[in-house]
Amino acid sequence: MSDQVPVIWWVRRDLRLGDNAALAGAIASGRPVVPLFIHDETVEALGAAAKWRLGEGVACLGQALSARGSRLILRRGPALDVLRAVIAGTGAAAVVWSRAYDPASVARDKAVKAALAEDGVEARSCAGHLLFEPWTVETGQGGFYKVYTPYWKAVRDRAVPEPAPSPGLIPRPDTWPASDEIGTWRMGAALRRGAAVLARFAPVGEAAAQDKLNEFATRKIADYADRRDMSAADATSGLSAHLTCGEISARACWHAGLNAMDAGKAGAETFLKELVWREFGWHLMWHSPHIAERNWREGWDGFPWSTEGDSPEATAWKRGRTGIPFVDAAMREMYVTGTMHNRARMIAASWLTKNLMTHWRVGMDWFAEHLIDWDPASNAMGWQWVAGSGPDAAPYFRIFNPVTQAEKFDPDGAYRDAWIAEGRQSPDPRALAYFDAVPRAWGLSPGDAYPAPAVTPEAGRRRALAAYEARGG
Numbered sequence: 001m002s003d004q005v006p007v008i009w010w011v012r013r014d015l016r017l018g019d020n021a022a023l024a025g026a027i028a029s030g031r032p033v034v035p036l037f038i039h040d041e042t043v044e045a046l047g048a049a050a051k052w053r054l055g056e057g058v059a060c061l062g063q064a065l066s067a068r069g070s071r072l073i074l075r076r077g078p079a080l081d082v083l084r085a086v087i088a089g090t091g092a093a094a095v096v097w098s099r100a101y102d103p104a105s106v107a108r109d110k111a112v113k114a115a116l117a118e119d120g121v122e123a124r125s126c127a128g129h130l131l132f133e134p135w136t137v138e139t140g141q142g143g144f145y146k147v148y149t150p151y152w153k154a155v156r157d158r159a160v161p162e163p164a165p166s167p168g169l170i171p172r173p174d175t176w177p178a179s180d181e182i183g184t185w186r187m188g189a190a191l192r193r194g195a196a197v198l199a200r201f202a203p204v205g206e207a208a209a210q211d212k213l214n215e216f217a218t219r220k221i222a223d224y225a226d227r228r229d230m231s232a233a234d235a236t237s238g239l240s241a242h243l244t245c246g247e248i249s250a251r252a253c254w255h256a257g258l259n260a261m262d263a264g265k266a267g268a269e270t271f272l273k274e275l276v277w278r279e280f281g282w283h284l285m286w287h288s289p290h291i292a293e294r295n296w297r298e299g300w301d302g303f304p305w306s307t308e309g310d311s312p313e314a315t316a317w318k319r320g321r322t323g324i325p326f327v328d329a330a331m332r333e334m335y336v337t338g339t340m341h342n343r344a345r346m347i348a349a350s351w352l353t354k355n356l357m358t359h360w361r362v363g364m365d366w367f368a369e370h371l372i373d374w375d376p377a378s379n380a381m382g383w384q385w386v387a388g389s390g391p392d393a394a395p396y397f398r399i400f401n402p403v404t405q406a407e408k409f410d411p412d413g414a415y416r417d418a419w420i421a422e423g424r425q426s427p428d429p430r431a432l433a434y435f436d437a438v439p440r441a442w443g444l445s446p447g448d449a450y451p452a453p454a455v456t457p458e459a460g461r462r463r464a465l466a467a468y469e470a471r472g473g
């Protein structure tokens with residue numbers, strides 16, 4: 001086969017040049033590489049914030065490729081149709097991509113692989129999104145792990161290859177296939193005016209991700225274990241959206257953590273453990289994909305959660321207007337930055353599923369719409385963990401009290417002050433940004449009175465526990 005027959009690098013959740021086995025494999029073939037991003041039905045299905053963030057990441061990768069004399073070709077349509085069209089147009093003989101593990105992508109990729117094989121085109125998938133392929137971690141009995149700690153013990157000493165450097169040269173074809181302009185895809189359309197606010201708060205791209213990792217490993221990782229729960233402390237890596245988009249590899253993060261551990265930085269192991277929570281989420285989703293659809297434990301199916309996403313209580317939760325400052329601060333942080341502190345996610349989720357007795361799916365779907373770091377596995381695992389219906393979940397009767405949680409994790413009120421404007425003399429700019437981020441139709445203004453809670457922590461707790469006991473504990 002001629003060396004000039006191109007290879008297509010099908011770009012998906014690996015918006016990076018460094019440590020990218022799919023790209024490296026394409027280059028190693030010695031043939032011209034056609035980087036291709038497809039706006040297919042899995043992109044169409046994304047929530048508003050995640051779609052906007054992906055679009056920004058794709059644009060950034062396009063610029064990085066152009067700076068190296070390559071290009072990112074953009075096409076829209078069902079993945080197989082687009083691949084066949086680009087193969088026909090370029091004469092490409094192979095397609096290579098980084099694996100995805102959510103059920104919709106797995107089904108698509110299987111179908112694409114089979115169809116391309118029938119067409120006589122080589123199709124190869126590579127690892128890259130995770131540290132450990134989900135099927136490679138097995139219990140002694142040959143099953144999958146349902147509890148985090150034994151999973152951690154099973155993987156913590158595994159050898160993880162060092163991240164590979166960025167390629168020097170990306171060979172280009174003589175002629176490029178046609179490409180859409182990303183602007184015509186309007187990936188921020190569903191966010192409306194919220195996109196401009198997010199753009200101020202969300203760093204994008206491989207270089208930004210690497211900077212964040214370096215800064216974290218140099219300045220923050222030593223205190224990570226002690227300070228990661230302090231919601232206003234800026235003590236975590238802030239890498240989640242970069243990881244979700246694949247702008248940095250999990251291996252690069254893992255090795256930064258290992259190096260910090262070798263250097264005696266106390267919080268480093270906790271950081272590795274958190275990276276492994278992400279792995280565990282994907283392990284669970286791979287082996288039990290229903291985790292994102294229904295109660296992982298069937299015993300919860302009869303629980304009297306409200307499934308009404310637009311009840312007055314659920315609506316107040318969605319809008320950051322519950323009257324419980326820690327919960328409201330959390331929700332507002334999400335509209336402005338597209339992310340939410342982990343402790344705040346737990347408290348916001350607990351308030352919805354326990355004090356407001358609303359189904360975790362309502363919350364999971366809402367987060368999926370508004371998080372730029374939306375990760376189907378971590379989101380589903382997190383919600384089912386808080387709700388009590390998941391594997392290795394927090395017991396239902398352990399109900400977070402947002403007032404005592406605030407005393408512990410936001411002792412000086414800095415987090416609540418950062419995100420709540422009502423009643424403040426000179427509100428924080430971030431608190432004001434919330435009013436620019438949310439839909440005008442909500443009719444909110446910083447001069448509004450702060451709402452009184454519809455349910456107090458004590459009353460909500462009693463109601464939730466009564467329902468739990470009626471279910472038989």
Ligand SMILES: Cc1cc2nc3c(=O)[nH]c(=O)nc-3n(C[C@H](O)[C@H](O)[C@H](O)COP(=O)(O)OP(=O)(O)OC[C@H]3O[C@@H](n4cnc5c(N)ncnc54)[C@H](O)[C@@H]3O)c2cc1C
Nearest residue numbers: 236237238239240274275277278342374375378379382383
């Ligand atoms: C209800 C709920 C929903 C969540 N939804 C998401 C989601 O959609 N996307 C997402 O990336 N994370 C989700 N998480 C996990 C966690 O809140 C975020 O990963 C974390 O807040 C990201 O901030 P960071 O990058 O500064 O994390 P760090 O504390 O710096 O951790 C480093 C990395 O480890 C991983 N990680 C950390 N904590 C967890 C965790 N509890 N579960 C899984 N992975 C973790 C993330 O990839 C993170 O970037 C959810 C948690 C809960 C309780």
